[in-house]
Amino acid sequence: MRRKSRRPTSPLPQRHGVDPVHLRLPPEGPWPTVHAYLVERLPTVAAGRIDAALSGREIVGEHGPVAPDEPFRPGAHLWFYRDLPEEVRVPFELEVLHRDEHLVVVDKPHFLATTPRGRHVIETALSRLRHTLDLPALSPAHRLDRLTAGLAMFVVRPQDRGAYQTLFRDHLVRKEYRAVAPHDPALDLPRTVRSHIIKERGVIAAREIDAPPNSESRIDLLDHRDGLAHYRLRPLTGRTHQLRLHMSGLGIPILGDPVYPLVLPETAPDDFRRPLQLLASSIDFTDPLTGHPHHFTTRRTLTAWTDPTAWAAGE
Structure with missing residues (x-):
């Protein structure tokens, strides 16, 4: 039985107590770049937002920020912070x-x-x-x-x-x-x-x-x-x-x-x-x-x- 590989530790810390999003690229696929994969994988996120995140070095891999033209690498790990909804603070304490x-x-x-x-x-x-x-x-x-x-x-x-x-x-x-x-x-x-x-x-x-x-x-x-x-x-x-x-x-x-x-x-x-x-x-x-x-x-x-x-x- 093949053992499941262990997820690497995120290079990004939690923000406001919330974990960053973790994605692992598929073992194969037709995407020439990470950008192309993300545009298809995240259809609810505007392509312009993905462009801005890559240009702003907001998406990182195991070896640092992912470049806008980063080639697609099968099985690579990615992390980034998702855009959170606006929330009204609950005015009561734990x-x-x-x-x-x-x-x-x-x-x-x-x-x-x-x-x-x-x-x-x-x-x-x-x-x-x-x-x-x-x-x-x-x-x-x-x-x-x-x-x-x-x-x-x-x-x-x-x-x-x-x-x-x-x-x-x-x-x-x-x-x-x-x-x-x-x-x-x-x-x-x-x-x-x-x-x-x-x-x-x-x-x-x-x-x-x-x-x-x-x-x-x-x-x-x-x-x-x-x-x-x-x-x-x-x-x-x-x-x-x-x-x-x-x-x-x-x-x-x-x-x-x-x-x-x-x-x-x-x-x-x-x-x-x-x-x-x-x-x-x-x-x-x-x-x-x-x-x-x-x-x-x-x-x-x-x-x-x-x-x-x-x-x-x-x-």
């Missing part, structure tokens, strides 16, 4: 709750994505942490929705990532959430909700279908007042939007949810009012590398419960 040689645990604010995706690249927890903590190899152990606040775990060393991800895969992490949603006195709680959830690529909302369950959530009522309730949610599986979908299916959609039960028109990028009232509140597990038990608790609160007047006013 709080680091724990850091050791293996693990970083943070308290994430609402509206900050966990990892770069789509139009959110620099304004993500991963990019911020890589930059501010000077940990360029940091990677997520799991994913927390952009609209959900609370606890998120990151792995310091690439070789340790599998051990922590296995905890989530094998359901060895106990996670609890808090949510604020309408109170339905006729709803019998606590209860366990099971359903089969599918999430299609390019479709915002996940949905439930008639099939054997692949998701399970425990839902408890903690308190209620003035038509609202404070819930404790425990996902026993980790499907995308699982808690939001299960709460909506019970007729008590989480306050501030722009997707369930209906997908609402997208708000302006700088509209940070009325965040989704869902919070990853605690996490418990035994460290797979040290054997130490860990328990972390969020320091954040849900405004619709702690200050309903401010929530109603969108403050």
